Amino acid sequence: MDITNPANGEIINSLAQDTAESLAGKYNALVAAQKEWAVISLSERVETLRRFKGLLSIEIEGLAEILTTETGKPLQQARNEVNGAIKRITWLTDNAEEYLRDETMVVGATTAEQISYEPLGVIANISAWNYPYLVGVNVFVPALLAGNAVLYKPSEFATNTGLQIERLLKSAGVPDDVFKTAIGAGDVGKAVLALPLDGYFFTGSYQTGKYIYEQVAPKMVPCQLELGGKDPLYITEDLTDIKAVAEGTADGAFYNNGQSCCSVERIYVHERVYDDYLAAFVSQVKAWKLGDPKEEGVYFGALTRRAQVSLLEAQVADALDKGATLLTGGKAPEGKGNYFEPTVLVNVTHEMDVMRAESFGPIIGIMKVTGDDEAVKLMNDTEYGLTAGVYSQSKERAVKILKEVNAGSAYWNCCDRVSAALPWSGRQHSGIGATLSHQGLRAFTKPKGWHLMG
Secondary structure, three states, X not given: OEEEOOOOOOEEEEOOXXXXXXXXXXXXXXXXXXXXXXXXXXXXXHHHHHHHHHHHHHOHHHXXXXXXXXXXXXXXXXXXXHHHXXXXXXXXXXXXXHHHXXXXXXXXXXXXXXXXXXXXXXXXXXXXXXXXXHHHHHHXXXXXXXXXXEEEEOOOOOHHHHHHHHHHHHHHOOOHHHEEEOOOOXXXXXXXXXXXXXXXXXXXXXXXXXXXXXXXXXXXXXXXXXXXXOEEEEEOOOOOOHHHHHHXXXXXXXXXXXXXXXXXXXXXXXXXXXXXXXXXXXXXXXXXOEOOOOOOOOOEOXXXXXXXXXXXXXXXXXXXXXXXXXXXXXXXXXXXXXXXXXXXXXXXXXXXXXXXXXXXXXXXXXXXXXXXXXXXXXXXXXXXXXXXXXXOOOHHHHHHHHHOOOOOEEEEXXXXXXXXXXXXXXXXXXXXXXXXXXXXXXXOEEEEEEEEEO
């Protein structure tokens, strides 16, 4: 399997892919090692993952360089990602003992009732390329803390980073046969699904998530899916600093080239502030630099996957054919690499793909609305349900609107953010189950109820 640099098309590594036979060998080793890992005290497992966090901090520059080279992510954004992973690991390790230890629920004269949280066993972590550190630690860190062994399948577009993760986990003290990496593309992913694992945890597209869910359903083991979104944002008319809001929300739409499941993907602006917001938004987008992701100051790097360029071109063509107006961008620049100009479309409608299908790139449709009722109707006009945001002076107004929107995360005066303390959970085609928070720690366990008499 050749790994290429999306900024210039050069091959940066070639790796042997796993086969069904090699995956079976890794699975058998994980099964044999998991029970010993599970009987290690929780506090020891916590300290092991804290050492892993420390190694990430020590090696951040080299890790960011590798991440940028294989994904096209600007170097500073790669550093930000590793730092973000460190913060999430801090929360997970600081709270693991509170939420994974045994709980006594009832104490009577002759009876005690308790809950213990046992590991699932050997789980698959089929991960994504857009934030390999962040979406990875959402799964493999709590899985390891809970006493599971992990078969980790990084995306073929972030395999070098996946191998660095494995190296550092083992340097931190995770036993060799408690964490194994599966190398390969879609065929290897399918082979992972065929293994008799105790849980499947996937981050990626709705189409692939649906396929995984259908394949593993007969096994009746946990299957969690963290999928995409078509995340809406509503800008009300009562804001006092519309320029600052426009600049901040432009970042929410275009950070990481828009390759985030929680990126703002469609914007609804109250007609009273529409013109001012639009002018400031476009001005900010035009001010950001597109170029070599290793060059400091670059905001837009290369798209990780070449196929995404064609998808974005098709969304632009569809929108223009149906009456949209292009304010900036709209095409791939000439030259090497998977680049696409940051694109802003207006006069958009929900008959256009750009307002309905996930874009996962530096493109946004901005739509004028007459008020809250219209905004809510349009925000809910989607098959997805990951995040939704409202910018308003009034918290009461924003909360009222967001309660009416079917999304797993709600943002007031912010967007495109994730907190380790809160559950990360999608609705509809955005997924099933939750990572992060205490729910994300316990997602990797089987609760057992204890009735103790005597």
